[in-house]
Amino acid sequence: MPETGPFRLDLPADRETLAALTAGDAVLLSGVVFTARDATHARIVAELERTGDLPFGLAGQTLFYAGPTPPAAGRPAGAVGPTTASRMDAHTPALLRAGIVATIGKGARSPAVREACAETGSVYFGAVGGAAALLATHVRSAEAVAWPELGTEALLRMELVDFPAFVAIDTRGADLYAEAPAEWRTLPPRG
Amino acid sequence: MIGPDAIAAAVAGAVREAATTLRPDVRVALERAIAAERSPRGRQVLEQLAENARIAHDERVPLCQDTGTVWVRVEIGEEECVRGSVRAAVDAAVAETYRASALRMSVVRDAFSDRANTGDNTPAFIELAQRPGTGATVHVMLKGGGSDNSSALAMLEPAAGREGIVRFVLSVVEGKATGACPPLLVGVGIGGTFDTVAALAKKALLRSLDEPSPGPVDELEREILDVVNATGIGPAGLGGSTTAFGVRVLTAPCHIAALPVAVNLGCSAVRSATVEIA
Numbered sequence: 322m323p324e325t326g327p328f329r330l331d332l333p334a335d336r337e338t339l340a341a342l343t344a345g346d347a348v349l350l351s352g353v354v355f356t357a358r359d360a361t362h363a364r365i366v367a368e369l370e371r372t373g374d375l376p377f378g379l380a381g382q383t384l385f386y387a388g389p390t391p392p393a394a395g396r397p398a399g400a401v402g403p404t405t406a407s408r409m410d411a412h413t414p415a416l417l418r419a420g421i422v423a424t425i426g427k428g429a430r431s432p433a434v435r436e437a438c439a440e441t442g443s444v445y446f447g448a449v450g451g452a453a454a455l456l457a458t459h460v461r462s463a464e465a466v467a468w469p470e471l472g473t474e475a476l477l478r479m480e481l482v483d484f485p486a487f488v489a490i491d492t493r494g495a496d497l498y499a500e501a502p503a504e505w506r507t508l509p510p511r512g
Numbered sequence: 513m514i515g516p517d518a519i520a521a522a523v524a525g526a527v528r529e530a531a532t533t534l535r536p537d538v539r540v541a542l543e544r545a546i547a548a549e550r551s552p553r554g555r556q557v558l559e560q561l562a563e564n565a566r567i568a569h570d571e572r573v574p575l576c577q578d579t580g581t582v583w584v585r586v587e588i589g590e591e592e593c594v595r596g597s598v599r600a601a602v603d604a605a606v607a608e609t610y611r612a613s614a615l616r617m618s619v620v621r622d623a624f625s626d627r628a629n630t631g632d633n634t635p636a637f638i639e640l641a642q643r644p645g646t647g648a649t650v651h652v653m654l655k656g657g658g659s660d661n662s663s664a665l666a667m668l669e670p671a672a673g674r675e676g677i678v679r680f681v682l683s684v685v686e687g688k689a690t691g692a693c694p695p696l697l698v699g700v701g702i703g704g705t706f707d708t709v710a711a712l713a714k715k716a717l718l719r720s721l722d723e724p725s726p727g728p729v730d731e732l733e734r735e736i737l738d739v740v741n742a743t744g745i746g747p748a749g750l751g752g753s754t755t756a757f758g759v760r761v762l763t764a765p766c767h768i769a770a771l772p773v774a775v776n777l778g779c780s781a782v783r784s785a786t787v788e789i790a
Contacts, residue, residue, distance in 0.1 A: 347556070360627070390577050391614040399573035399614050405658045405691035427658070428691035428749060446651070449748045450693035451660060451781040452560045453577040456567035463771050472629045473577075473616050485560065487750060498690050501553070501751025502744030 323419040332383050332481065336422060336442040342488045344495040348446065349483040354385040354425065356477040358404050362412045364468060365476075369419055377466050377476065380420030384409075387425075388473035389463065390453075397463035397479075402453030403427040405508045406445065410434050417507065425486060429498035439494030445491035447497065514594050514648050516601035518789055523584055524605040525634070526652035526785040528613055531574045534565040536696075537721040538782060541757035545695060545747075554752025558695075561747070561780055564715045575781040576693075579615035580654030582606050582636040583714065587643040587651075594648075597639075599638055607632035618657065639711065646790075651718050653784040659696075662688035664711055668771040677702060677737055677773050684775040685740050685756070690749030696756040697721070697778030698740060703764035704772055713776035716760040718784050725761065733759040 325346050330338070332352030342348070355377075357365060368376040377396050386404045394398030406426030413424065414437035422443050427450040438445060448456065467476040489497045534542070542562055549555045568575040583603055588594055610617060612632040612765055618629040619634065643649060664684045668676050689696060693705070701712025725733055736759045746752025766772060 345553075345593070347553075388577060388616065388618075390574050390579060390616045393614045394571040396573075398577070398623070400575070400577040400579075401615075402577050404578070405661065407691055441586070447748070447750065449557050449560050450691075451576050451748075451779055452564040454571070454573045454575055455560055455564040457573065457577075459608075460569065472631065473618070497751075498749055501551075501746065501749070505551050505554075505744035505746060505751040508671045510551050511548065 323444035324492040327485070329483070332423070333381050334423060336492070339422060339444045340442060340492045342444055342491055343486050344436050344491040344497040344500070346488040348486050348488060350446065350481050350486055351483055352481060354383040354479050354481055355379060356387045356389070356479055357384045358386050358388050358474050359408055360471050360474040361468065362409055366412050366415065369415065375416070375419050375421070379424055383423040383425065384416070384421055385479060395461055396457050398457050400457050401460060402452055402456045403448040406430050413437060417443045430490065435490055435494045435496055438490045438492060442492045444488060444492060445490035446486040448486040456484060514588065514592050514789060516594065516596040516598045517646065518558060518775065519598055519650055520584055520605035522650040522787040522789055523582070523602050523652055524609045526650065527582060527606065527609045527654065528724045528785050530652060530783040531570050531579050531613065531615055532568050534569070534575060535782060535784065539565065539755060541721055545754040545757065549747070549753050551746055551752035553750050554747045554754060557747035557750060558754065574615060575783065576656060576779070577616055578618060578658065580658040580783065581619060582633065583653040583655050584636050585639040585651040585715065586620050587649040589643045589646040589648055590642050590644055592648060598640060602636050602638060603634040606636045607634050613780070648789040650787045650789065651784065652719065652787070653714070656693070656779055659692040659779040662692035663713070663725055663774070663776045665772070665774040666671070667706060668773055670769070670771045672771055674732065676771070677732070678739060680773050681736050681775050682739050684777070686743060689745050689755060689777070692777040693777035693779035693781070694745060694749055694751045694756065695747055695754045695780045697782045698736065698756050698759040699776040699778055700736070700759065700761045701774040702761060702772070703766040705766070706772060708764070709772035709774040710776070712762045712764055713774035716762040717776060717778040717782060718786065719760045721758040729761050732762050
């Protein structure tokens with residue numbers, strides 16, 4: 322899984338564009354994403370079950386698993402980075418089948434999510450956890466779309482500019498988190 | 513006599529500092545890791561973390577959006593007297609500091625029956641203890657959800673021994689490290705009881721990476737660090753030589769039938785500070 326890129330990618334991306342990506346690619350993401358973490362997922366899924374459709378025009382969009390800090394340093398969030406994606410795994414296959422085309426988070430995910438990415442042609446991007454002050458400099462705007470009473474867990478429409486990430490699961494289901502340790506063992510010593 | 517307000521002020525100062533500034537020992541470990549990391553992707557991640565620390569410090573913004581739950585351990589000198597509610601004073605200071613410093617509110621009212629956000633990041637999670645002498649020592653840690661979720665406890669049998677301890681710590685790292693924001697600090701508690709071993713593991717994370725350990729513990733820390741870094745999980749779990757910056761072990765007496773072991777993972781932005789009150 323040699324690393325290539327970084328590739329600039331505009332969001333929302335269509336499935337044809339996503340299919341050109343390979344697990345391990347470095348990407349710079351620009352455009353619109355929607356933040357959603359634990360409590361937000363519960364509400365989106367409840368809406369999906371009630372109406373049969375994704376709410377708030379989320380079909381075709383990207384979910385960013387994140388709960389930002391308040392605005393600071395002249396930016397919409399002082400710090401915003403990925404939260405652990407596996408906590409969303411129980412809901413993700415249904416959301417991908419309903420029309421979410423990409424997700425951004427951190428950490429390894431379940432086999433069911435890998436399979437759902439392959440089945441629907443969706444991508445999971447891994448960003449660096451703990452780099453939230455840096456990542457916040459790649460956020461141009463953030464505004465609440467729904468559920469402001471959830472505080473940091475509100476559904477936010479966020480506009481990214483050259484936000485650095487890696488393709489963690491590609492549209493064929495290849496998984497960077499699963500393969501990276503074995504790949505590292507084959508690397509030559511530093512020198 | 514120490515007033516609860518002095519303890520609360522120490523907590524407030526420590527929260528402000530820890531949220532935005534990387535611990536000096538972790539900064540040194542990060543620079544060393546950038547020089548030693550074998551994976552190009554791993555180096556990119558480490559360089560992002562170094563740039564992140566620079567931005568957070570220079571612009572006074574949080575290192576991580578998960579500004580944590582506030583864990584406080586107050587060790588009061590045996591010669592001292594404290595009158596009044598330390599908990600109430602610390603909670604008031606936490607609420608005010610989180611609002612004023614634009615940190616994230618990450619606490620719900622009840623884990624089971626009411627998961628509404630408390631809105632001010634209280635309550636803090638407070639341990640009160642004593643230590644010899646006068647004054648007080650206040651330890652503060654802002655603990656992120658990802659790294660605390662990736663922690664675990666095992667009541668091993670004494671026959672499991674050193675090998676059992678190493679195997680358990682490795683199993684915790686292999687199972688959950690990618691969500692705990694590596695490079696990790698691996699805090700390990702060995703001994704005590706079911707409840708106290710977890711506190712021991714958390715307390716181990718307070719120890720600076722450059723603070724020497726007693727001989728047998730030092731050897732164990734090195735052995736665990738070697739096996740953890742041989743996994744190749746790497747920075748951010750994206751592959752590499754630096755899965756952990758270091759391992760810190762604290763040990764304690766225990767029952768003749770017991771070998772309690774707890775692992776509390778600290779993330780690459782482990783945020784803690786210790787303040788002495790004279």
